[in-house]
Amino acid sequence: MQSPLGVPEDGLLDRHSRNTGLAPAQLLAALEEFLALRRDTADPYVQAKRAFRPAREELVRAYRHIRTALAPGQQVLDWGCRHAALSWLARAEFGDTLALHGCDVCAPQEYADFHRHLGLDYRRLQHPWRLDYADAAFDCVLAGGTLEHVPNDGASLTELWRVLRPDGALLITHLPNAASWTEFVSRRLFPPQAHRRRYRAGEFRRRLLQHGFEVTAAGHHQLMPSGLPPALRRLDGLLRLAQPLNVLENLWPLRGLSATMWLVARKREGF
Template sequence: MSIGVGDLRQGVAARPDRTESYARRIAELYRTYLEHTPPETRFYGYIHAHSRNRAAQLRHVDAFLRYAPWLAGARSVLDWGCRQAVDSCLLRLYLGDEAELHGCDIDRGEFGVFHDFARLNYRPLEHTWLLPYADASFDAVVGSGALEHAAHDGESLKELWRVLRPDGHLVITFLPNAWSWTEAVNQALGNEHHRRRYRLGETKRRLMHHGFLPVHAGYHQVLPTAAGGSRLANRPLVRGLLERSYGLNGILERTWPVNRLAANLLIVARKVVSF
């Protein structure tokens, strides 16, 4: 589905405030999707919730800009478990026209607006962890909110190591933090979304066990954004409060020990063939 989204790419790289300009482009993609997609379409509600949640859009851009420097020279990137592939859209803006972007997901959905914008080579997965790509196919792999949903995360890490080129980078973002206070609140309210949660040190050791050397790791998003699309978050007053308070995340993410209670982990690791 091509809805004339090419003009949304214009001028972003030259703007001094990438966070704002990238977030604006992502918001426009969400709106374009809703304008051309019937409500009964699968994932419409999920997209609708994100389209109205500026705090959720900003957190995605912030996470991207934290890992983007390690992908600056990448020419072939896999967006693993991409769904609507927001990261691929951001990568297209960041890397320009020459990058070759691929995406895959076991979860079916119609996201042509996003995929067309990213010029994504999308392939639906037929296996829970095996990937339909040759060995050493990519300079980088991005897993945004994906590893915690994988049926066998260990087997998935083996496959990601296989399809990466030597010294290529694996990016894991939006990995639910075991010590997250928002995860604890959701669990207490019966809104548990993540059945697997991870500790930073343990995850870094596990990545090393699977052939990845962590080069950057930290915590992301201390304050809530209600990205899950709860009814409460859809109220204008609540959305406004979330948006106004979101700017404090940058400070809290650098403040020990508050940052240990953040919602997500973010890790960049390099594929190595020997330690």
């Protein structure tokens, strides 16, 4: 049987989300250490991850879905990195064997403490989609919650294909699912929390093929939300109790209602 993303359900998805390397508790401890670096930061994303344990656990689970495409000795680009939390989890697991690079539209000083601590070479983007890197410069690109926010996602996919080496991996997490029940609620009750650009699994897989990427592993992520709008923060306790339901995030038909999707896609130079 195949998932809506066109990936065999029996074996391939499980292989790419298998528990290898650091245990979840170790990764969570590493993430908490990292988020504590700048107590004075006003970044709402960092503040939310600090304040709500399910938000930190969610990020660790997202990383564990795509981490088996990472390997010692790789050149890795964290595309749209901000403070680069996914890179920090990779650093915690692989140490100095990874060469970490990051790019975003943020000023270099905005997250300099984070980047310096994890040893990430940061570049500020000067163009809406062009990347200031050589062809075939990277073995992996981390794309955590980035593609849905760029001005031209097709042009960005073309650039990501260019900077990856043959068979290099594009590792996507937090891609908004068009059929998500939480997106449905957000669009109607909390529009600022909703994504304007959302994706459907099969359609996005076909689109990746058009841009030279073949999906080799994929799945759905986060059936229950990991945070709440400020107006509903009094319900945080109930949300914590609901987190165990996330084990159902890839169970049909509930998987189709999950908030986001993750994918491992490989650069192909021909099919």
